[in-house]
Amino acid sequence: MNILVTGGAGFLGRRLVNALLERGSLSDGQRERTVDRIRVCDVAEPDVALPDDPRLETVYVDISEPGAAERLVDSDTEFVFHLAAVVSGEAEQDFDLGMRVNLHGTMRLLEACRARETCPQFVFASSVAVYGGEMPAVIEDGTAATPQTSYGAQKAMAELLVNDYSRKGFVDGRALRLPTIVVRPGKPNKAASAFASSILREPLQGREVVCPVSEDTGVWVLSPRRVVECFVHAAELPAEEWGAYRCLALPGLTTTVRKMVEALRDVAGDGVARRIRFEPDPFIERIVYGWPIRFAPRRAKAMGFRADGDMREIVEAFVEDDLGGKFAAP
Amino acid sequence: MNILVTGGAGFLGRRLVNALLERGSLSDGQRERTVDRIRVCDVAEPDVALPDDPRLETVYVDISEPGAAERLVDSDTEFVFHLAAVVSGEAEQDFDLGMRVNLHGTMRLLEACRARETCPQFVFASSVAVYGGEMPAVIEDGTAATPQTSYGAQKAMAELLVNDYSRKGFVDGRALRLPTIVVRPGKPNKAASAFASSILREPLQGREVVCPVSEDTGVWVLSPRRVVECFVHAAELPAEEWGAYRCLALPGLTTTVRKMVEALRDVAGDGVARRIRFEPDPFIERIVYGWPIRFAPRRAKAMGFRADGDMREIVEAFVEDDLGGKFAAP
Numbered sequence: 326m327n328i329l330v331t332g333g334a335g336f337l338g339r340r341l342v343n344a345l346l347e348r349g350s351l352s353d354g355q356r357e358r359t360v361d362r363i364r365v366c367d368v369a370e371p372d373v374a375l376p377d378d379p380r381l382e383t384v385y386v387d388i389s390e391p392g393a394a395e396r397l398v399d400s401d402t403e404f405v406f407h408l409a410a411v412v413s414g415e416a417e418q419d420f421d422l423g424m425r426v427n428l429h430g431t432m433r434l435l436e437a438c439r440a441r442e443t444c445p446q447f448v449f450a451s452s453v454a455v456y457g458g459e460m461p462a463v464i465e466d467g468t469a470a471t472p473q474t475s476y477g478a479q480k481a482m483a484e485l486l487v488n489d490y491s492r493k494g495f496v497d498g499r500a501l502r503l504p505t506i507v508v509r510p511g512k513p514n515k516a517a518s519a520f521a522s523s524i525l526r527e528p529l530q531g532r533e534v535v536c537p538v539s540e541d542t543g544v545w546v547l548s549p550r551r552v553v554e555c556f557v558h559a560a561e562l563p564a565e566e567w568g569a570y571r572c573l574a575l576p577g578l579t580t581t582v583r584k585m586v587e588a589l590r591d592v593a594g595d596g597v598a599r600r601i602r603f604e605p606d607p608f609i610e611r612i613v614y615g616w617p618i619r620f621a622p623r624r625a626k627a628m629g630f631r632a633d634g635d636m637r638e639i640v641e642a643f644v645e646d647d648l649g650g651k652f653a654a655p
Numbered sequence: 656m657n658i659l660v661t662g663g664a665g666f667l668g669r670r671l672v673n674a675l676l677e678r679g680s681l682s683d684g685q686r687e688r689t690v691d692r693i694r695v696c697d698v699a700e701p702d703v704a705l706p707d708d709p710r711l712e713t714v715y716v717d718i719s720e721p722g723a724a725e726r727l728v729d730s731d732t733e734f735v736f737h738l739a740a741v742v743s744g745e746a747e748q749d750f751d752l753g754m755r756v757n758l759h760g761t762m763r764l765l766e767a768c769r770a771r772e773t774c775p776q777f778v779f780a781s782s783v784a785v786y787g788g789e790m791p792a793v794i795e796d797g798t799a800a801t802p803q804t805s806y807g808a809q810k811a812m813a814e815l816l817v818n819d820y821s822r823k824g825f826v827d828g829r830a831l832r833l834p835t836i837v838v839r840p841g842k843p844n845k846a847a848s849a850f851a852s853s854i855l856r857e858p859l860q861g862r863e864v865v866c867p868v869s870e871d872t873g874v875w876v877l878s879p880r881r882v883v884e885c886f887v888h889a890a891e892l893p894a895e896e897w898g899a900y901r902c903l904a905l906p907g908l909t910t911t912v913r914k915m916v917e918a919l920r921d922v923a924g925d926g927v928a929r930r931i932r933f934e935p936d937p938f939i940e941r942i943v944y945g946w947p948i949r950f951a952p953r954r955a956k957a958m959g960f961r962a963d964g965d966m967r968e969i970v971e972a973f974v975e976d977d978l979g980g981k982f983a984a985p
Contacts, residue, residue, distance in 0.1 A: 420823060458899030459797075467791060469799045471818075471900040478819035482812045488801075489808035493750060569788030570801040 326351065326358035327401050329445075331388055331434065332409030333365030336510055337450070337549060339375060341406060344553050346378055351404060353446065354563035358403065366397050367409065372511065389430035394437035402441065404560055405496075407434055408450045413476035414516050420475055427479035435486055439495035447487060447496040448559045452503050453545060453574060455481040456617045464574065464620045473615070488571040499559040499567060504547040504577035505616075507585075508643040517612040521546065524582065525589055525640055528600035531653030537606035540583040543618035547577045547632055548639045550646060555630050566628055576622045576632035578639070588636035592644065596655030656681065656688035657731050659775075661718055661764065662738030663695030666840055667780070667879060669705060671736060674883050676708055681734060683776065684893035688733065696727050697739065702841065719760035724767035732771065734890055735826070737764055738780045743806035744846050750805055757809035765816055769825035777817060777826040778889045782833050783875060783904060785811040786947045794904065794950045803945065818901040829889040829897060834877040834907035835946075837915075838973040847942040851876065854912065855919055855970055858930035861983030867936035870913040873948035877907045877962055878969045880976060885960050896958055906952045906962035908969075918966035922974065926985030 328345060332338045342365055350357045365375060366384045375381060386393045388409050398405070409430065410416075416423025431449070438445055456464055457473030470481040487498035509522040520536055521544050527534035547555075555575050590598040622630070633639050644652055658675060662668045672695055680687045695705060696714045705711055716723045718739050728735070739760065740746075746753025761779070768775055786794055787803030800811040817828035839852035850866055851874050857864035877885075885905050920928040952960070963969050974982055 461797060467789075467799050469797050470815075472815070473822065473899060475819055475823070478815045482815050485800075485802065485808045485812050485815075489805055492803065493805070569803060 326360060326403050327362045327364065327399065328360060328404045328406070329364045329366065329397055329402050330406045330408065331366045331397070332407075332450075333383075334367035334369065334371035334375070335408060337506065337552060338365070338367065338406075338408045339371055339373065340549055341408070341553050341556055342375060342381070344557065346376060346380065348557070351557070352561045353403065354561065364397065364402075387426070387430075388434055389425045394430075394433040395440070398434070398437040398441055398445075400441050400443060402438075402443065403445050405434070405438065405445050405447045406556055406560070407431065407447065410450070410480075411476070412516060413454055413474055416476035416479060417474055423475050423479055427476065428482050431483040432486060435490045435496060439490065444494060444497050446560050447490075447498040448556055449483060449487045449498060449500040450503055450556075451480045451484050451500045451572065452477065453505075453617060453620075455484070455502060457615065460617055462619060464617045466573065466622065466624045484572045491571045497564050498571045499562070500572035501555060501559055502572070502574040503552060504545045504575060506549055506552055507544070507546040507639060508647070509549070510643075510647045517609050518544075520609070521585070524585060524601050525643065528589060528597045529593060529640075529644065529648060529652040533600045533602065535602050535604050536582060537604060537609040538582060538613055539603070539605055539610070540581065540586065542582045542610075542613060544580055544582070544585075545577045545616070545618045545620060546580055546639070547575060548642050550642045551631060551633050558630060562628060573625045573628070574620055574622045576625050576630050577620060578633050578635065579618050579620070580636050584636050588640045591637050592640045593652050594654065597652065656690060656733050657692045657694065657729065658690060658734045658736070659694045659696065659727055659732050660736045660738065661696045661727070662740060662780075663713075664697035664699065664701035664705070665738060667836065667882060668695070668697065668736075668738045669701055669703065670879055671738070671883050671886055672705060672711070674887060676706060676710065678887070681887070682891045683733065684891065694727065694732075717756070717760075718764055719755045724760075724763040725770070728764070728767040728771055728775075730771050730773060732768075732773070733775050735764070735768065735775050735777045736780075736886055736890070737761065737777065740780070741806070742844075742846060743784055743804055746806040746809060747804055753805050753809055757806065758812050761813040762816060765820045765826060769820065774824060774827050776890050777820075777828040778886055779813060779817045779828060779830040780833055780886075781810045781814050781830045781902065782807065783835075783947060783950075785814070785832060787945065790947055792949060794947045796903065796952065796954045814902045821901045827894050828901045829892070830902035831885060831889055832902070832904040833882060834875045834905060836879055836882055837874070837876040837969060838977070839879070840973075840977045847939050848874075850939070851915070854915060854931050855973065858919060858927045859923055859970075859974065859978060859982040863930045863932065865932050865934050866912060867934060867939040868912060868943055869933070869935060869940070870911065870916065872912045872940075872943060874910055874912070874915075875907045875946070875948045875950060876910055876969065877905060878972050880972045881961060881963050888960060892958060903955045903958075904950055904952045906955050906960050907950060908963050908965070909948050909950070910966050914966050918970045921967055922970045923982050924984065927982065
């Protein structure tokens, strides 16, 4: 059984690929299928090398280029995990690039699947960025997507495509709205959400960090470990459990910067936690305060998707998975 | 001041064009602008000729053809009314045609406006077909669009585009979700909603008609007269009144087939009402029963959009506007 992972060189894609290799099989809702090949696609080689495994095949191509999607999807591709995207900050700065990759790239990939007539399971990484503007205090399953970024608008349009292509029987789609993923490994990036990972990752590696928002700032988070479980779970759920609409917001954890710092102190001690310095940045604060932080993802929970237990669990998982079990004590 | 009306040969487009010609001016939210030219675009000439007016210019072209949108939008186009669409039944039967016209055609038109850098008011005719599947008993302003037809999915994606192009300052967009428009003039078509107009239009013109759904069937309706008022009102409202999301469901009237027949009897007498014969069609019933019929369009009402008072008013308006004030008595 053959799998395609787009955006497979990114930190989530890589982790998903590793999880699929380790598992060695996936259920298609009826029977367990052995993983024969994972085709990993991304625009460029990853910073951290993918494992040396004969089942892996890498293709470095931009999915929005004419002909690329057709090359990626074969007549025996049974699962597609579509994670490739231009991130929010970049899609806002370069509107055409975001449209090309996030909307048209997804459309091309769906068209390539439709042309194969094999109706693969199609797991799509969407985002809570589809919410914005005037929102209720708690986001419910039936809350409207009213995005206030081009990234969010492109993700919302792609969700509609995934749903309609599923309804028509072209793919068997499952779209997941991801919370802010914490702790993201690697270097700090320029996303407004970067602080949510930096304030944990940097101190644990012995570096000082500036937090640009106040301790009361709320965030809706999910760990890389859990989100990979959610991708796999989404792929394995039988089609009939998805009902009339193939998209849902994943469960997560409503936390605050204060709770994140407390968890860091619990796991690594006060000396590590004191590596965080607070210097509010009004620009970042204005963006971050517009994000939804309270969700009631009843449907996802009923379907068996799971969030992390608490912030401590998230910090411990990062130390275990990304730091080899050790952090830099003072 | 120059206006573009796409789908201008359709029954709503034609009525809108006539209303704009009669008015002779439109406010852009700041000052009243005289109508100098209305460019009417459609794929084919209308059944009923457009008025002979020197301000009218007709262009028969498919907006989804390469280059068409660029020809339609000029650097002095200040208002765009985008009504052109492949209707629901056709978009469901021919997926590619619906995608091409309803999604890509709208995208091309928005891109043509963006290229002009004049940021025209862009009024888009969307539909309550964006709702579907599991819905609350009453559709609120914040209810999610979860379409169960390709037409609905394409309209929902186009709304997201109109909103994002507005947020970026490429157009000044306003998207309206239209109820079922009753009474639609002309011949019965193959839409599942055709009965809602046929059971009034046909008897008033002396013809017998079969109603394929029961008297208890609910419908959410708006008259052609009111919807044209809504298009004009949407264009004239200042941008700041639209807030963070440029799309809303229009007000309408929740009615039943029984109330429609009663209104017909009140206006035209029992002899005319008895031209309706009930022959339930399970196929039509199944589709129609999935439609939302109760809405709480608070935002639209607060912004001054108005529905019809009752069914009698709708029937009388049809007799006045489309039958020259006379109906066929038995």
